Amino acid sequence: MTELMRTTSATLSRLWTGSARHLTDDELTAVATGETVAQRTLAHLDQCQRCASSLVHAADAIDLLQEEASASFDKAYTTERHQAQRRRIGRRLATLVGTESPGKVIHFPFSGRPLPQLSARSGHWIAVASAASLVIGVSAGQLLHFHAAPAKPISSDGVAVTESAQTVPLTFDMTGTVKLPLLGDGLQHPAGEWSSLTLEEFDELMGNPAFFGNDDLALTNFLMSEFGSIDALTPHVSDLPVNIQ
Amino acid sequence: MKTTATRLKEQGAEITRATDREPAIETKLAAEVKQLLASGQRVLAAERFEAIVDREQRRASRIAYHYLRDPAEVDEVVQDAFVKAFLHLPSFREDLFFELWFTRILVNACLDRLKARKRLARWLAPSDPREGVVAEGPPSLDPSPEDALLAKERRALVEVAIDQLPARQRTAVILSYLEGRPAREAGIIMGLNESTVRVHLFRAMRKLRGFLKRESWATRSRVGTAEREA
Known part of the structure; x- marks a missing residue:
């Protein structure tokens, strides 16, 4: 009877402190990333094999990620590249505050010349030129028609007569x-x-x-x-x- | 649509509410630069801002590299992020944490770049995956070529695994696991609750483990088949 009471008391105590239930994803991640965690979480990890195993897996994966990602960056991003980037940032900041002029832009040969200004008057010229070209076109057409072979008289059966x-x-x-x-x-x-x-x-x-x-x-x-x-x-x-x- | 300045101000307010640690030296420098800008001393402000650049540049490049994997693109994104931070510094509040504010600018720039890359990929024909295998530069001087090859393969696997994560899980992994930021700070940068970040982290880790296990099994089976054939 005394043994039964002791066991029940221990179970109730574990339930009360929360160490009986398994750790949530949130808690496991907090432990794996080394953030501050509650004492009962650590106590649960000491007792629960399943949660401890999950924690080890998570920690291993994080270690692998950190190691490989860092190695990859160090290999791809050399010191020279880092310095070149630093110079470019400095240059852009200097351009922003006006201590350095922006990169020289090479102009096209005719880009220096101002474009002709279109005004209302130039619009008149366009209309006049269009009308003149129309008149010339019509006259030329008439002239060509005039010089073409004269129309032959048509016979009764509709064919030109020689x-x-x-x-x-x-x-x-x-x-x-x-x-x-x-x-x-x-x-x-x-x-x-x-x-x-x-x-x-x-x-x-x-x-x-x-x-x-x-x-x-x-x-x-x-x-x-x-x-x-x-x-x-x-x-x-x-x-x-x-x-x- | 919110302007960048408004968005950054809102982010700043979140950062103030959520953090309780002492401001880092970058934050003090940023406050100083802001004062110089306000007094019209732009040249001096730019010079002081370069001290921030010196302190933050490598970390910023590392974060951008985890997202983009292309050094040329990393250069552009990091430059743009620093210039944007300098331009919007007048809206920065002195009681905030500059590095979190700046990291948020950078992460957003990286995510925008990834979206643009996806859009572009729709219009481009996929390139040959074997392309560039030959043009990798001079042979490695490592003592064991086999070890180097295995390490390279492992790195590539980890990179592919991270790239396959959804955007939020990926950001959480980069900021927390790779950059070593606590979930609270990662949450501030991402605009999420601390617990939500942890959940994202755990799910990401589960996916990564599954992917790496599957891939390593596939690699082992490929090697085994090759050995049997030999």
């Missing part, structure tokens, strides 16, 4: 014959000659689709614009001067 065909008048002498100029093929019929046809023959000729030629028909009816220029250069059957006598 000059030779236009100058040759159609003659109607009511004699029953029709004179057609021969288109020179360079072989049997030289260009510039005329052939006479009776009205019946002329009617038959006009009725014959082969007369117009496949090429002419194709060109006049063709919708491709690429052939337009070729078409304009060649005479058309419909534009041929017809002399009806």
Whole structure:
């Protein structure tokens, strides 16, 4: 009975002083970093194997960190670098208080020249110059248009008429014959000659689709614009001067 | 959006509330510089401020290096932090701790730089990790190349482990474990409660341990495989 009472009393005492519970992270860290800690914390560490082990691990890790970090810094940050940095700080402070001028800036070759001042008047010049260039542009365009090839008269089928065909008048002498100029093929019929046809023959000729030629028909009816220029250069059957006598 | 001066004033108020130790010599120097600036003696003020630079420069470089790992960037950040501190010194209160105030400026600058680096990384193609392996300078004069290699690998592992921590845990580790500041001061610099800093520290340590254990196991298994293959 006495033994039981003693044990219970000891347990209650430990609970009362707080040495029964394990140390918190806060307390362990405080001990590991060597800060001042409560007496009961130290007393707990003497009794508790688990907390003591945690403390040893933490202390080892801190030692390793301190050692390695310090070595790394000493290796990377040499005395020369430290002195150079000190000189730069001194120079910057001197620049701040005006005892030393800031680093010399090399100017570009034209940076010394003042930039032209833009005023309201210079704005007028810009407007005048724009208007003048517009007038010159429009005039030049008109002039170029004026010197271009004169527009050709358009025949009934919408194709430009050649000059030779236009100058040759159609003659109607009511004699029953029709004179057609021969288109020179360079072989049997030289260009510039005329052939006479009776009205019946002329009617038959006009009725014959082969007369117009496949090429002419194709060109006049063709919708491709690429052939337009070729078409304009060649005479058309419909534009041929017809002399009806 | 708060101006830098307002932010620094607020930080100063926190520092006053949270610390109870005697002001360090840097703080006295800072107060002196502030008076000189107020009286218009800027040249003299800059000269006195250089005494602060002499005392704080190495520590500042070390903190910045733990964040950035690039000496050129460390140079820039530390210079900027000193210049910013000098410019904002008129808003510094004499009853504050200069080193905590300055460390906060520096840590914020480092975090800003890291954010900018992340943004930039989105637009750049990843470089070849083997790049630069050859161009590391002359061979080491250490007695044992194998030991040097192992030490180098261990350092690289620790650096990678720290870099993988979230920003707050990383700052807590750098300030508390690597710079040896008490949790209270780290809390002031980070704008956090002392207990919160300790919790961050413990979680960070757990992560670091896990990472290092995993990596060392992976390294050992790689070495074992290579030996078996040989």
